[in-house]
Amino acid sequence: MAKMTLEELRNLRESKKKEMSQRDGNDKSAQIIIGMGTCGIAAGAKEAFDAFLDELNTREIMDTKITQTGCMGLCFSEPTVEVDVPGMPRVIYGNVDEKVARRIVKEHLIGKALVSDHIFDKPAADIIK
């Protein structure tokens, strides 16, 4: 890059800030946890993951972090995704394909409404213990 002016420096900073903020897990309030066990991956968890990333990026949602986890034991309804938004119940969604992933971002994260036809009840606490 050639020598910059003040404005160019500021623009560069803004664009790089967005890139860097994806790394940072600290100041994010909401969380999407994708089950990426063998079962999840086989059922298409990677595609769902890509869809989530893409959706968060294009909508410039900065306060949500995506992490992966192992198999939650709900192999029959993979890919499973747990969504935790402050002020809303923690929800597990089953059979999350690319389309559902995009709906979750739109309806759950932005619209603050549950995507009801894909909710998989969280097993009672005494079972997962």
Place this chain on the structure above:
Amino acid sequence: MAYKNYILVCAGTACESSKGIALYKELEKELKAQGAETEAQLVKTGCFGFCEQGPIVKILPDETFYVKVGPQHAKQIVAEHIIKGRQVEELLYDKEQKGKSANEIGFYQKQKRIVLRNCGVINPEFIDEYIARDGYAALEKVMFEMTGDEVIEELCNAGLRGRGGAGFPTSLKWKFTKNIKADQKYIVCNADEGDPGAYMDRSTCEGDPHSVLEAMTIAGKTVGASQGYIYIRAEYPLAIERLNNAIDQSREYGLLGDNILGSDFSFDIELRLGAGAFVCGEETALIASIEGKRGMPIPRPPFPAVKGLWGKPTVINNVETWANIPMIILKGSSWFNRIGTESSKGTKVFALTGKINNSGLIEVPMGTTLREIIYDIGGGIANGKKFKAAQTGGPSGGVITEEFLDIPIDYESLQGIGSMMGSGGMIVMDEDDCMIDITKFYLEFTVDESCGKCAPCRIGGRTNYNILDKISKGQGTLEDLDQLKVLAQAMRKASLCGLGQTAPNPIMSTLNYFEDEYLAHINDKKCPAGKCKDLLSYTIIEDQCIGCTACARVCPVNCISGKVKEVHLIDQDQCIKCGQCFDKCNFDAILKG
């Protein structure tokens, strides 16, 4: 391009020496081999500070903290964590911390990272990542929104004091230089870090080189200088490489060089490599060295702020001081001066080493107690031994004993108990360390590093060293102790520069707190810690020895004789007092004393 994961690999010198680079290459290879190049971005970063457990790998955004990671683990990390999202449990620092993030580890909890804000976060080889973390925003502010006087006032209100050790207010130095009319002024960064065991400045230059460049440019704009020099020792190849790389990138972006950011302000920075002489950390000697002369100090005043490099007004600050400045400008003095104690604001970086569980690089607010540093952050004394003392200030400092564990650390409090802040080396000692031995070590260092220009330092240091040597061999007398004190006073008063003036500090400090240990060496001819070899002997207790031959087999000089199932004997003339037999014996049959 968005990635799902970010793998941060420490590429500081400490981790590099334990195969950090091989690990990086292996991870790169594995990501490719397992088709996960688009899943995770591999980032080389600066020191995480947790060197004891290196090489360190941090995975974001889930903040997993892996320790002691070797190249052989790369395959597993990629296959398990990156592809399947499962933590590799055996590599976690605290096996209990499964699911916990790095910030929840005890080592980091009491720390506050201002100077090290970007170390272990950004890739120091890419200016863009520094810029993304508000890099060069402080320079913008100084160039387009503030006057020079406002910048100095901000530093003054912040209460920033020199982190090189003496604690002189930074704003005053700048003010002196700014107020002098001169055709040329200079900005110098003192990166000649010489204290044994200290590596704060090296890590800052390696992990966040742009913070130093930005701050120096700010100073250039403020006082009206157009040229800066970073004086760094040639023994720091990685830091030099990263600084040079950073300077190139800044020039390319127009953040260094002519007409910075399109303005009429021009400033450039060059490196000057030192040969590793301790005295060149003293500012007048450093300046002489940059000028191409032999690195010897000259009396002050005049101070460099008035008459420095090539006789021109020169602002000279230490690496850590520089790294603080962009944050103070950006966040304001009132943010900064809320951190710390009444007289010492902000944080201090320490290189925590010695007999401690978590040796590494730490940054704590001023006013943190030694107890918090050693027990909460450092994880206590290694091998369950007892704390004896901590040494701060390097060869110019002194020891802090158990009774002072709870005083809040700042410039004044450390001076009050006969030590000093110094540049930030902190060496922890346990019951096996002999104070005479330690003092001798520091004296040997200052004698070695004395430039020889003035007699008090050259002759006084050597004479004191000889006395200490005599005491450590059991040949000392009580008169020697008086002589030590007299010479120490003379050196303090009459030496030309800080090196000689402070060289007796380890003696005075240990004499003050551990006089009984000196007396034990002189009167009883004993070394209580069992460190001074001339006062030490190992003997076999006849009643306890069962003749297992374990000691004889481990002895490196074969001076233990005896048949199987018979009492063994150590030949005192041959014994080198290595203590291996003592450690090996399972029957407590060897007496140390």
